[in-house]
């Protein structure tokens with residue numbers, strides 16, 4: 001069984017659900033407490049043992065590349081002023097040289113197309129996909145749970161959680177066939193079904209482990225829900241041909257692609273913050 005060494009993180013999305021905040025900055029750089037979203041997602045991947053990060057960027061996303069690089073003037077100034085603790089925090093954001101690669105999605109054709117754009121950088125090996133809208137603060141994170149499940153059952157995996165039935169139209173939804181502990185075998189997957197048509201209330205979370213065979217399917221994948229090339233549609237085809245499981249990852253995920261989810265993440269992580277938490281919790285009580 002080949003190990004999961006790489007994660008594809010699509011960062012080309014326009015962030016329309018959180019406009020105007022994302023008018024001139026990438027949504028992946030919006031901060032939850034003191035770190036940008038992308039930092040949480042990369043950190044979760046590292047915690048899962050992943051060595052190589054592949055970012056699928058787009059126009060106007062250059063600031064993300066700068067985030068993962070040295071900022072010489074800033075670092076020199078912090079050093080000169082002996083701001084050692086902050087300097088250490090800043091230096092931690094710079095990965096080992098070559099550990100982050102970039103490719104570009106040249107048109108917003110959908111998540112499936114974004115993942116397909118990473119095919120040459122991934123090559124012929126299984127890989128993970130993490131969507132940076134959704135962050136998991138606790139460790140071990142969801143990707144670690146996925147990689148552990150992969151070591152047990154191999155094949156392909158999607159993370160899922162239960163949501164109220166009226167929310168199914170926002171997500172990919174699975175049709176469960178059988179369940180063993182937190183692993184589900186599926187008869188299918190469907191992207192953004194209306195609640196009346198949804199095969200279950202298990203929605204797909206933005207964490208995946210996929211075999212490279214997905215790329216051939218994505219190459220031929222026609223437009224699906226919303227007129228976009230959907231990863232879910234190609235995964236649905238792969239589900240018939242290869243081992244495919246859904247892993248139930250309950251709780252602790254924040255959908256920061258929505259304004260409410262973003263606020264909840266800031267409130268929860270702020271309240272749990274080692275330095276700011278106590279004062280912030282008192283303030284939350286005061287205003288509620």
Ligand code: G1P
Pocket residue numbers: 111131133134170171172173191192203204205206230231232
């Ligand atoms: C994407 C996927 C969807 C998944 C969701 C999780 O949708 O297509 O299957 O449930 O991410 O965040 P998007 O949010 O890009 O519309």
